[in-house]
Each structure stands twice: as structure tokens, then as C-alpha cells.
Amino acid sequence: xxxxxxxxxxxxxxxxxxxxxxxxxxxxxxxxxxxxxxxxxxxxxxxxxxxxxxxxxxxxxxxxxxxxxxxxxxxxxxxxxxxxxxxxxxxxxxxxxxxxxxxxxxxxxxxxxxxxxxxxxxxxxxxxxxxxxxxxxxxxxxxxxxxxxxxxxxxxxxxxxxxxxxxxxxxxxxxxxxxxxxxxxxxxxxxxxxxxxxxxxxxxxxxxxxxxxxxxxxxxxxxxxxxxxxxxxxxxxxxxxxxxxxxxxxxxxxxxxxxxxxxxxxxxxxxxxxxxxxxxxxxxxxxxxxxxxxxxxxxxxxxxxxxxxxxxxxxxxxxxxxxxxxxxxxxxxxxxxxxxxxxxxxxxxxxxxxxxxxxxxxxxxxxxxxxxxxxxxxxxxxxxxxxxxxxxxxxxxxxxxxxxxxxxxxxxxxxxxxxxxxxxxxxxxxxxxxxxxxxxxxxxxxxxxxxxxxxxxxxxxxxxxxxxxxxxxxxxxxxxxxxxxxxxxxxxxxxxxxxxx
Amino acid sequence: xxxxxxxxxxxxxxxxxxxxxxxxxxxxxxxxxxxxxxxxxxxxxxxxxxxxxxxxxxxxxxxxxxxxxxxxxxxxxxxxxxxxxxxxxxxxxxxxxxxxxxxxxxxxxxxxxxxxxxxxxxxxxxxxxxxxxxxxxxxxxxxxxxxxxxxxxxxxxxxxxxxxxxxxxxxxxxxxxxxxxxxxxxxxxxxxxxxxxxxxxxxxxxxxxxxxxxxxxxxxxxxxxxxxxxxxxxxxxxxxxxxxxxxxxxxxxxxxxxxxxxxxxxxxxxxxxxxxxxxxxxxxxxxxxxxxxxxxxxxxxxxxxxxxxxxxxxxxxxxxxxxxxxxxxxxxxxxxxxxxxxxxxxxxxxxxxxxxxxxxxxxxxxxxxxxxxxxxxxxxxxxxxxxxxxxxxxxxxxxxxxxxxxxxxxxxxxxxxxxxxxxxxxxxxxxxxxxxxxxxxxxxxxxxxxxxxxxxxxxxxxxxxxxxxxxxxxxxxxxxxxxxxxxxxxx
Numbered sequence: 001x002x003x004x005x006x007x008x009x010x011x012x013x014x015x016x017x018x019x020x021x022x023x024x025x026x027x028x029x030x031x032x033x034x035x036x037x038x039x040x041x042x043x044x045x046x047x048x049x050x051x052x053x054x055x056x057x058x059x060x061x062x063x064x065x066x067x068x069x070x071x072x073x074x075x076x077x078x079x080x081x082x083x084x085x086x087x088x089x090x091x092x093x094x095x096x097x098x099x100x101x102x103x104x105x106x107x108x109x110x111x112x113x114x115x116x117x118x119x120x121x122x123x124x125x126x127x128x129x130x131x132x133x134x135x136x137x138x139x140x141x142x143x144x145x146x147x148x149x150x151x152x153x154x155x156x157x158x159x160x161x162x163x164x165x166x167x168x169x170x171x172x173x174x175x176x177x178x179x180x181x182x183x184x185x186x187x188x189x190x191x192x193x194x195x196x197x198x199x200x201x202x203x204x205x206x207x208x209x210x211x212x213x214x215x216x217x218x219x220x221x222x223x224x225x226x227x228x229x230x231x232x233x234x235x236x237x238x239x240x241x242x243x244x245x246x247x248x249x250x251x252x253x254x255x256x257x258x259x260x261x262x263x264x265x266x267x268x269x270x271x272x273x274x275x276x277x278x279x280x281x282x283x284x285x286x287x288x289x290x291x292x293x294x295x296x297x298x299x300x301x302x303x304x305x306x307x308x309x310x311x312x313x314x315x316x317x318x319x320x321x322x323x324x325x326x327x328x329x330x331x332x333x334x335x336x337x338x339x340x341x342x343x344x345x346x347x348x349x350x351x352x353x354x355x356x357x358x359x360x361x362x363x364x365x366x367x368x369x370x371x372x373x374x375x376x377x378x379x380x381x382x383x384x385x386x387x388x389x390x391x392x393x394x395x396x397x398x399x400x401x402x403x404x405x406x407x408x409x410x411x412x413x414x415x416x417x418x419x420x421x422x423x424x425x426x427x428x429x430x431x432x433x434x435x436x437x438x439x440x441x442x443x444x445x446x447x448x449x450x451x452x453x454x455x456x457x458x459x460x461x462x463x464x465x466x467x468x469x470x471x472x473x474x475x476x477x478x479x480x481x482x483x484x485x486x487x488x489x490x491x492x493x494x495x496x497x498x499x500x501x
Numbered sequence: 502x503x504x505x506x507x508x509x510x511x512x513x514x515x516x517x518x519x520x521x522x523x524x525x526x527x528x529x530x531x532x533x534x535x536x537x538x539x540x541x542x543x544x545x546x547x548x549x550x551x552x553x554x555x556x557x558x559x560x561x562x563x564x565x566x567x568x569x570x571x572x573x574x575x576x577x578x579x580x581x582x583x584x585x586x587x588x589x590x591x592x593x594x595x596x597x598x599x600x601x602x603x604x605x606x607x608x609x610x611x612x613x614x615x616x617x618x619x620x621x622x623x624x625x626x627x628x629x630x631x632x633x634x635x636x637x638x639x640x641x642x643x644x645x646x647x648x649x650x651x652x653x654x655x656x657x658x659x660x661x662x663x664x665x666x667x668x669x670x671x672x673x674x675x676x677x678x679x680x681x682x683x684x685x686x687x688x689x690x691x692x693x694x695x696x697x698x699x700x701x702x703x704x705x706x707x708x709x710x711x712x713x714x715x716x717x718x719x720x721x722x723x724x725x726x727x728x729x730x731x732x733x734x735x736x737x738x739x740x741x742x743x744x745x746x747x748x749x750x751x752x753x754x755x756x757x758x759x760x761x762x763x764x765x766x767x768x769x770x771x772x773x774x775x776x777x778x779x780x781x782x783x784x785x786x787x788x789x790x791x792x793x794x795x796x797x798x799x800x801x802x803x804x805x806x807x808x809x810x811x812x813x814x815x816x817x818x819x820x821x822x823x824x825x826x827x828x829x830x831x832x833x834x835x836x837x838x839x840x841x842x843x844x845x846x847x848x849x850x851x852x853x854x855x856x857x858x859x860x861x862x863x864x865x866x867x868x869x870x871x872x873x874x875x876x877x878x879x880x881x882x883x884x885x886x887x888x889x890x891x892x893x894x895x896x897x898x899x900x901x902x903x904x905x906x907x908x909x910x911x912x913x914x915x916x917x918x919x920x921x922x923x924x925x926x927x928x929x930x931x932x933x934x935x936x937x938x939x940x941x942x943x944x945x946x947x948x949x950x951x952x953x954x955x956x957x958x959x960x961x962x963x964x965x966x967x968x969x970x971x972x973x974x975x976x977x978x979x980x981x982x983x984x985x986x987x988x989x990x991x992x
Contacts, residue, residue, distance in 0.1 A: 066603060070828040072596065073583045073605060073707040075742050105824050107870070109847055116827020167843075169832065297870035299879060302714035302821055305743055 021189045022230060025261045031230045032257040033237075034193045034223060035185035038200060039178050040210040041154065041218040042085045048153050048177035049076030049119060056216055060159075060170040068175040070114035075303050078103075082177040083307065085209040086126050086151050087317050089179055092207045092324055093146050095130025097314050101150075101307045106296040111169050112156035120180075122298045125150035126307060132183075132203065133326055134195045135344055144196050145184035154178050179210065185224065185234065190253040194246050197221060198348070199325070206324050206350045214244045223249055225256045227264070235260070236270040240277050240284055252277040256284050328353055336365035345373050351387040352377070358394035363401050371397060375418055391422050399428035408438050410488055412479075439487045446490055449481045450474070450498050461499060468501050505530035507987075510574055510673040510727035511754075517563060517573045524563070524573025527673075528556035528617050531575045535619060535671045538644075540992045543656075543665040545580050545638045546588055547620040555617040562615065571734055572615030577666045577675040580621040581628055582608050582718075583707040587618075591709040592636040593626045595829045595854025597836045605707025606739045607676060607718045614734040619672050623662030626856045627826065628683055628711045631930040632919065633661025635858040640916050643691060644669035644988035647954040651991075654913045654956070657687030657930075663721045664691040668988050674722040674731050678708060680715045681814055682909075682934025685946035688721055689908035689959025692948045692986030694728045694976065695721040697934075699967045700941035701746040704739030712821040713744075715814075715938040724985065725947060725976040729753035732969065748967060756970035757977045762796030764971065767901040771807035772933060774910060780958060781907045784950040788905055788960045791982040792975065802901055804892040807936055809885045814935040815928060816869050816882035822859075823866025829854060861924065890940040897965050903975055906933050908946040908959035937963050945972040947979045948986045957986040 022029040047054055050067035067074045090097050102124040105117040127149035134142045156174035160167045181200065187193045201219060204210040212219050221244075226237035240256060243249045255277075260270050274293075275284040323331070325347040332343035346356045346369060355376075360368035376397065380390060400417055403409045409417060409432060420431055432438055453474055454461055463470040478491045495501070505527055508516070516522040532549045552575060559573035583589045583601035590596040604612070612618070625635040632655035633641040643656040644665055656665040660677035664687035667675050677684040679697035688695030696719045703718040710716060720731035733754065738747040768789065773782070789799055831837035831850035838853050840846035855863065869878035896904070910932055920927030937944040942963055949960040960979060964972045 069833055071583075071601070071603070071834070072589070072591070072599070072709045072828070073601075073705070075706050077741060077743055107824050107827060109827065109830060109844075111830075111832050111843060114828060114833060116830060117824050295872045297824070297867065297872075297875075299820060299824070299870055299875070302712070303710075303743065 021192075023227070023257055023261060026265050029230055030227045030257070030261050031188060032190075032253065033185050033226045033228060033234055034187035034190075034253060035237075036183045036187070036193065036196065036224070037222040038181040038183075038197065039220045039222075040089075040181060040204055040212070042082045042151075042177035042179055043208060043210055044079060044081050044085060044177055046079055047175040048079055048082050048151060050175055052175065054176050058172055060168070061172065064171040064174065068114065068171055070116070076119060076301070078304065078307065079177065082151060083126065083309070084313075084317060085177075086149060086179055087309065087314060088207050088321065089181070089204065089209045090127030090130065090149055091314075091318050091321055092203050092209075093127070093130035093132060093149065093181070095146055095149065096128035097309065098124065098126055098128055099309045099311070099314070100124065101126040103151075103301045103304045103307065104298045105301045106298055108294050108296060110155070110158075111167065112158045112171070112174065114156070114171060114174060118153050118155065119301055119304070120152035121150035124306075126309075132196065132199055134192065134199045136191060136195055139340070142186070142192055142195075144186045144192075147182040147184050149179055149181045152178050152180055185226075190250040190257075193223065193253055194250045197246050197249060202325050202348055202350075206322055208322075214246070217244060220244045221249060223253060225253055225260070226270070227257050227260045235264075236272050238270065238272065238284070239274045241274055241287060243277060245279075248277055248279050251279070251282055252284055255282060259284065325353075336360065336369075338365065338369050342369045342373060345377075349387065355387045355390070355394045359398045359401065361398075363398060364405065367401055367404070368398075371401060375415065379422065391425065392418065396421050396428055403428055403432060407487065408432060410439050410484070413437055413439060413484055416484075437485065439485045443490060443494060446478065446482070446486050446494050447498070449478050449486075450491075450494050453477055454498060464499050464501065471495055471499065471501065474499070506534045506670040508673070509723050510730055511724070513673055514571070514574060514730070518568065520563065524556040524559040524575075524617060525553070527573060528552050528575045528619070531619055531672055534669070535666075538669050538671050538992050541642045541644060541665050541669055542639055543622055543641050543662045543669065543671060544577065544620045545590070545592060545623045545636075545662065548587060548618055549620075551587070552617050552619050555612070559615050559617060569613065569615030570730070571611060573617060574615070574673050575617045575619045576611060576731075577619050577622045577663055577672040578608055579624050579660055579663050579676050579678060581624060581678050581709045582676055583709065584608055584618070584621065587621065589621065589709070590637070591627045592624050592638055593829075593854065593856070593859065594637045595836045595850070596709075596834075597854075599835050601707075603707060606704035606741065607708065607735045609707075610734050610737065611676070611731075616734070622660070622666055622675060625659035625661065625683075626859050627709065627822070628659035628678055628680055628716075629822070629858050629862055630658040631682065631686055631927050632914075632916070633658040633687075634916060635856050636661075637856060641665045642916070643913055644990070644992070645691060645913060645956055646991060647956060650954070652915045655690065655916055657690035657909075657913065659683040660687050660695070660721060664688060664693055664695070667691070667693045667721050667723060669990070669992070670723075670987075674720055674727055676718060676735065677721045678711075678716055678718050679934075679938065680711045680717075680818060681938050682931040684719045684721060685908050685934050685944055685959070685961055686930055688946040689948070689961075690913040690957070692957030692959075692988065693721050693723060694725050694945070694947055694980070695719060696728050696732060696945040696969065696972065697937065697943065698732060698736060698969050699943045699964075700938075701744055702736045702943070702967065702969070704737070704742040704745045706739055706741040706745075710825040712818040713825060714821060715818055717938070725945075725973055725980045726754060726757045728945070729757050729973045746967070751970055753969060753973055756973040759970070759974040760796065761792065761974050761978055764797045764902040764975070765900050766792055766797045766799050766975070767802035767896050767904040768799055769802050769804045769807065769904055769906060771804050772906040774932070777907075777910055778952075780912070780950075780952045781910060784958050784960060785905070785907050788949050788979055791979055792905065795978045797975070800901060802896045802899075802904065804889070804896065804936070806885060806888040806892050810889050810936040810939055811928065811932050813882040813885040813889070814931070814939055815865070816878050817886065817939070819862040819866035820870050820879050821866070823863045823870065826855070826859070826863055858924070886939045889936055893940045893942060893963075902965065902968075903971050904963040905975075906961045906963065908933060908961040912952040912954070912956035912958055933961060937961075942966060943969045943972055945969075945976050947976040947983075949979055949983045951986065
């Protein structure tokens with residue numbers, strides 16, 4: 001097991017790293033250094049260099065053009081929407097947009113790569129350096145550098161389990177546009193790595209440039225992991241390929257860091273290699289060594305002209321960019337008075353933020369935030385639903401909050417009402433009316449109940465007089481007798497008067 | 502009716518329009534000539550039924566006054582052009598029985614304009630060669646023979662089948678492609694006219710790729726005028742080829758016969774090679790004299806990087822080819838030789854499917870792109886290419902309209918005579934033509950004379966980008982002065 005190092009025992013020479021992120025080895029502390037290469041499928045109707053559909057789940061080889069199948073004499077033609085999506089993403093990552101970039105060929109043989117080369121951007125990517133600010137649960141914010149973003153073709157899929165002696169190839173994905181987003185080696189823990197990918201996915205979804213669906217493979221990451229003693233130079237890295245789960249990435253990094261530390265502490269050296277994570281065993285294993293690495297023989301694709309972007313094109317994409325999570329969070333804090341935690345929670349998914357804003361519109365923003373974060377999100381998580389599929393719409397939740405606001409119902413009844421709207425639907429106000437859920441604010445009715453309780457429970461009256469906190473017993477009894485509909489404020493006021501508190 | 506095959510394309514077109522000739526007759530005459538000339542091995546596939554059907558349709562269009570610019574004209578198509586429903590192999594075993602479901606842009610434009618397809622012509626495998634000896638279907642014999650000799654000669658390459666078919670009057674014109682001289686060199690060897698237009702003038706879509714940054718389609722024809730007529734149909738923008746330019750296509754035929762008075766013609770000093778046959782030097786001087794007497798002004802120019810062009814070409818072209826030919830892997834179409842695993846299948850298929858010259862170039866290309874060698878070879882060759890281009894640009898900037906050079910360093914040679922021991926001996930055939938591909942310029946080869954043994958020799962005119970018209974005007978001057986060169990049938 002990896003044990004987080006206790007605070008205050010970090011090595012003196014390590015001035016930047018928080019001791020809590022160090023890993024304790026047998027011979028001292030270790031720092032893990034992580035960089036990521038994220039492959040994000042571009043949201044686009046057609047492929048990067050052909051008109052074939054990108055739709056997921058088609059019958060095998062049903063979305064394959066002559067270009068995708070690399071028939072003789074076929075030529076790639078750039079899909080401009082994919083370029084726009086890459087530029088949008090670059091702008092969202094606050095990155096430099098390269099007005100001139102070049103598509104190269106990466107040559108290797110594999111049956112799911114019909115051309116015998118992948119068209120990718122090697123030396124001159126469309127997007128240069130940028131950054132992502134990652135918020136950690138501790139409240140700490142870490143800035144992760146983006147090295148570059150480039151466009152490239154996805155490969156097809158080899159299917160090995162259909163025939164005994166041969167493999168089948170499905171080219172539906174062949175030629176689909178991917179953005180490879182490369183981070184700098186700025187991540188220092190599995191937690192940071194997971195938070196980075198989560199944040200990156202959130203930005204991509206806000207931008208609408210990638211759906212971020214890791215189960216469908218729309219977002220995959222290669223994770224580079226190395227370890228070093230704090231303050232020393234970077235160690236030799238291993239690349240863990242093709243991770244499609246944020247949770248597994250965390251596990252893989254933990255395992256890989258521990259593996260490397262053990263090797264070094266036992267006097268060994270780390271071999272630069274590509275590794276795969278086995279989720280069943282929770283460990284990484286070697287896939288190929290550096291010596292086995294391909295020589296991809298990159299060279300500029302002579303079928304394509306350099307990609308030139310006009311200042312106007314970049315400018316108009318910048319102008320049309322949506323509000324991104326960081327800006328939205330700042331606005332929620334500044335204008336709506338939300339806490340950093342609440343604002344951060346609400347902006348993580350664009351749908352949640354939009355939902356919240358619809359609920360908060362014209363209402364108490366903090367109350368709206370509480371309801372969205374606690375009641376709604378809690379319930380959605382429990383049911384495995386998302387905001388997009390929520391049975392309670394923003395208008396319905398807003399209606400519930402209105403009923404609290406005008407004191408028609410109490411906060412407690414509101415939770416029952418939420419439950420009814422969740423399961424049965426309907427206009428909250430109508431539901432309250434139809435079911436007689438409105439709270440009792442009739443002082444004489446409440447007074448009657450209180451009088452009755454005082455008369456029957458003199459001992460409790462004495463206790464309450466001795467210790468005002470014991471009044472809560474009466475509150476509970478009144479609420480119980482009223483079926484929860486008594487206004488808590490009114491009950492409190494009457495009790496205080498009648499008990500002489 | 503054999504005299505019908507002696508018509509030029511322009512003459513046949515005019516007679517078809519006047520309706521004193523039908524496309525059916527014209528096509529039948531050429532199909533008959535093809536049948537008689539099978540010894541030449543110019544065609545790898547004859548399509549007589551398709552030709553007859555297309556001719557019939559042309560005659561119907563002519564009858565209702567709906568004739569296109571090439572209506573009813575029987576043409577031969579290099580086997581590098583993908584033709585829908587008609588086997589296309591690039592003359593490689595690896596594309597055995599490959600039948601495209603699509604038509605190349607260039608050929609579809611020919612059919613749009615009414616042309617008739619006679620068949621697919623032989624070429625060097627994947628257009629890699631200068632003698633048509635690397636074809637999987639065997640060599641093409643030139644219709645030309647040395648006086649008093651029966652030695653079979655090469656028609657040049659890679660478009661040897663197209664050149665032989667035009668020279669033997671088996672068609673009124675043929676499509677060809679030129680990566681390093683594959684149109685101009687066979688034209689020079691066979692007494693025909695061939696033009697490689699500016700890179701980007703014709704769409705490459707649907708043409709089996711050899712070296713993408715150099716490949717360009719063009720016509721081979723009996724006369725300069727015929728070549729001009731064909732190019733007008735072949736050229737034009739194509740959204741499916743990013744490197745194809747969006748420029749209107751001029752009426753090239755109108756440039757044939759245009760005055761060349763006052764045009765400044767550059768004579769590049771560096772093309773005067775040591776050891777070049779006196780006959781080549783002689784026709785070059787003759788060409789200069791003809792252009793001068795037509796009113797053009799001759800100026801000596803220098804293209805200092807010329808000597809690096811051939812070595813640089815033999816890095817760039819194989820590099821691109823090694824990647825372009827990676828798709829022939831036995832997985833989806835063409836030849837597949839079973840193997841014990843996927844790598845073995847690749848190796849068996851490619852070893853058996855590719856001929857020796859193709860394998861050589863794939864290996865050269867793989868080598869020059871590999872880690873550690875890229876900068877020394879590929880990158881350096883690209884820099885040389887930039888310098889070659891600049892040489893031409895500087896001349897054109899000084900007011901030179903076109904340049905005149907020999908097309909080849911020699912006349913045709915015998916089958917099996919060259920390159921057996923040293924492939925570079927064969928590569929030297931392209932010494933005058935590769936510069937033009939490296940610079941992306943238009944170049945035309947026009948017959949200008951014959952050597953002592955009666956074999957045709959050609960001159961090359963190199964033009965400014967997209968100024969094919971000037972080449973047609975100048976080419977016509979040479980053709981008028983030199984006369985036409987027609988092979989006497991021995992087959």
C-alpha cells in the first residue's frame with residue numbers, strides 16, 4: 001500500500017512539492033511525475049478526411065468511404081469543421097493557435113490502418129502551448145501546462161474473436177478525427193491526474209468539441225509515469241497506453257509508481273517501455289520496450305497542403321466561444337455569492353450549470369445551489385441518472401423553491417414534494433394543492449395543539465423551562481400532530497409565548 | 502478502312518462533326534489495328550465492347566447535335582487511371598484483377614466530353630521505370646526500329662504503352678502520367694507529342710499514386726494540336742484533390758499556331774552534358790534556329806542546381822512511393838499470399854506482388870525516411886528541390902517565357918540493353934525531365950528529328966506555371982519545321 005507521507009517530514013530540498021503528495025518508500029520519499037496524452041474524438045458529422053459518417057454503433061464497415069478504405073488513387077480532403085473544433089478546443093485551453101500547421105504521415109503496417117500510414121500532425125501542430133487550472137478536493141488549484149494539440153486520424157478496429165484462425169477488421173472508425181492533447185509533465189499525484197482529465201473533459205464538453213464519452217472510446221489517455229526523489233531530475237518514464245476510465249488511471253498510476261520505486265530501491269533501473277493496465281489485477285504489464293518501438297518515418301503528407309488559418313477565422317471562433325467552467329465558477333461566486341465549493345460543483349458539467357442557472361433565475365441562488373447540489377445531484381447519482389435525463393426539470397424544481405419562498409410549504413415538506421415530483425411528475429403547486437400539503441400557518445390551530453400538549457405533559461413543560469433546548473420535544477410533537485404541515489416558524493413563536501420562554 | 506487510323510485527332514473530330522465519318526467506323530478501325538498490333542504489347546486490356554457501345558452513343562449524340570469536344574474520339578488509357586468496372590492494375594501483380602468501383606476524375610472528364618475508351622495501356626509497374634520493362638505484363642515493343650535492324654526497342658517509360666499505341670496509330674491519343682519524365686521521355690522515343698502540365702492542373706483523384714508531389718497526368722498525341730485538344734478536357738479543378746488548382750482551363754487549341762514572335766526562350770547552360778551524343782546537340786541547335794526564325798529571342802540562362810536534380814528526385818520520389826504503396830498489403834483488395842501470421846502475410850504478399858524495381862524503390866524510400874537518415878536525405882533533397890524551383894523562378898523573373906532543352910540524352914535503346922547491372926544507368930534517362938517535376942512546371946516533348954539510325958529524337962520546352970499555352974505555341978513551331986514522325990509498321 002502507498003501511504004501518504006505525514007506532513008512536515010518532507011525533504012528540505014523539495015521546495016515546491018507538498019509533502020502530502022510524496023510517496024514513502026523504503027529508503028525515503030518519492031515524487032511521482034505524470035504527463036498525459038489524451039485522445040479526444042472530435043464531435044463532427046463526418047470523418048477528418050472523408051465524407052463518411054462518424055456515427056457510433058453502425059454495422060461493421062457501414063461507415064467507410066473509398067478514402068477510408070485506402071482504395072488506389074484516393075485522396076484525403078480536410079474536413080473544415082474538424083479544424084474549427086480543434087481551434088475551439090485550443091482557444092478553450094487558452095493555447096496558442098498556430099496559423100500554419102502541417103499534416104504528416106506516420107507510417108506503420110496494421111490491418112486496421114488501411115493506408116499503411118496515419119495522417120497526423122507531427123512537427124507543426126495546429127495548437128501550441130496552453131494551460132488548464134485543476135481544482136483539487138483540498139481546495140488547492142494546480143495549473144497544468146498543455147504542450148500541444150494536434151489533429152489525427154483514428155484507426156479501425158481489429159476483431160480477433162469471431163474466427164478461429166483469422167481476424168476481422170471494422171473500418172467504421174478508420175479516419176474519424178481525433179485531437180491528441182498532450183500535457184506537460186506537471187502532474188504530481190494520481191489525484192491530480194484524475195482531476196486533470198476530469199477538468200479537461202468538462203472543458204471539451206462545454207466547448208462541444210468532444211462528447212467525452214469514455215465508455216464509447218471518445219476519450220482515451222496514454223499516461224506517462226516516472227518517479228524521482230524530490231528535487232532530482234526526471235526519472236525514466238513508462239507509458240501506460242489506452243486508458244479509458246478515470247478511476248483506472250488513478251489505480252494504474254498508483255501501481256506503476258510503486259512498481260518503479262520498488263525497482264529503483266532494489267538497485268534496478270527503469271526501462272523505458274509501453275505498458276498496459278490490467279483492471280482485473282490492478283497492475284500494469286509490459287507491452288513493448290523502447291527497442292521494439294516503431295520507426296514511423298514521419299514526413300509531410302504530399303496529398304495535403306499546409307493548413308493555413310486566417311486571423312478572421314480564429315477571431316470569429318474566439319468570439320463565439322461559450323463561457324467555460326472557470327469563468328462560470330468565478331461569476332457564480334462573484335454575482336450569486338456562492339462558495340467556491342458549491343460553484344465548483346455546479347460548473348463541473350455544463351448541463352448542471354445550465355440547470356442551476358434556470359432554477360436560480362429570479363430566486364434565492366444559494367437555496368437553488370443547495371437543492372441542485374444536495375437533493376437533485378444526490379438523487380441523480382443514486383439512480384445513475386444525469387441532469388440531462390433528470391425526471392425533475394429545472395422549472396419543476398424552481399416551482400418547489402417558489403413554494404418554500406412564499407411559505408406555502410416548509411423545507412421538510414419540500415423534500416417530500418420533490419420525491420413526489422420525481423416519481424409522479426406534475427406541477428409542484430398543483431401537487432401541493434391536490435394533496436393538502438400546504439403548511440398550517442393558522443395560529444389558532446397550532447395554538448390549540450400546543451395548549452393540548454402543555455396540559456398533558458407538565459413534566460416536559462418543566463424541562464423546557466429549565467433548559468430551553470427541551471422545547472424541541474414540543475416542536476416535534478406539534479409537527480407530528482399537524483402531519484408536518486405546521487409552519488416551523490409559527491410553531492416556534494407560539495411555543496415560546498405559551499411556555500413563557 | 503485502315504486509313505482512318507492515320508487521321509489526327511483534330512482531323513477525325515472535324516470529320517465526325519461533318520458527319521462524313523461515324524465514331525463506330527473510326528472506333529472499329531482502331532480496334533482492328535489494336536488486334537493486329539498485339540505483338541507490341543501496348544495494351545494490357547482491350548475493351549472492344551465498351552468501345553463499340555461508347556462509339557454508338559457518341560454517334561447518337563452527334564446525330565442530335567449534342568456533341569462534346571471529344572465526341573466519338575477513340576482513346577487509350579494508361580492502366581494507372583482507375584476506370585469504373587474495368588480492371589486497373591498499374592501493371593502490378595499486387596493489383597491482380599482489381600476492378601475499381603469509381604472512375605478517375607481525368608478519365609471521367611474525357612467521357613463527359615464524348616471520348617471512347619479502347620482499352621488500358623501498358624506501363625512500368627506503378628509508373629516506376631523509363632523503358633516499360635518493369636511491367637508485370639511484360640515489356641512493350643516500340644513501333645520504331647533501327648534502320649536495317651530487327652532489335653526490339655523500348656518505347657520509353659513509364660507511359661510506354663500509351664506512347665506505342667499513339668505511335669503505332671492504334672488510337673487517336675492516350676492518357677499518360679509523368680512523375681519524372683514518364684510522358685515526355687516516351688514521347689521523345691516514339692516520335693509523339695506529350696505534355697506534362699503544371700502540377701495541380703489535372704486532378705490526381707483516381708490515378709494510382711506513385712509520388713504524390715510529382716505525379717501529374719497529361720496527354721500523349723500525334724500532334725501538338727491533338728495534345729492541346731486532349732489537355733483541355735483532362736485539366737480542371739477538382740474538390741476531391743486538394744492539390745488541384747481552382748483555375749479556369751484555357752482553350753489550349755487556340756494557342757496552337759499563335760505567334761511566338763518576341764518570346765524570350767532560355768537555353769539552360771547546365772543541360773549541355775558531357776558525353777552527350779552529337780545528334781542530341783544537333784537537334785537542340787536546330788530547335789533554337791527554328792524558334793529564332795519564328796521570331797523568338799534566344800537567351801542563355803543558368804539553372805545552377807540542375808546537377809542535383811536527379812539524385813534529389815531519386816530520394817523524394819521513392820520516399821513518397823514507399824508510403825503510397827503501403828496500402829497494397831493484401832488485406833482489402835488485390836493479391837494476397839497467405840502467411841502464418843499477419844506480418845508473414847504482408848511480407849509474402851508484398852514480396853510476390855511487387856516487382857524488383859518497385860521493391861528497390863520502396864526500400865530506398867523507407868531508408869531515406871528512417872530515423873537518423875531523414876535529415877541527411879529526405880530533408881536535404883527537399884531543400885535541393887526548393888533551390889531547383891528558385892533557379893527557374895529567377896529565370897522567369899528575368900523575362901524568360903520558356904526554355905528549350907533536349908527531352909532525353911539519347912534515342913530509344915534495345916529491350917534489356919540498359920539498367921541490368923546498374924539501375925542508375927536507367928535513371929539517367931530522366932536527367933532532362935525530372936527538374937521540371939521537381940519544380941512543378943509544365944513541360945512538353947515534341948519530335949524534332951531523327952538519329953543516324955532513323956530513330957526519333959525530341960526536344961523539351963519548359964514553361965512558366967500554368968502557361969501551357971506558350972508551350973503549345975512554341976511546340977507547334979517545332980512540329981511545323983520538323984514535320985511528323987510516323988513509324989512504319991513491321992508488326
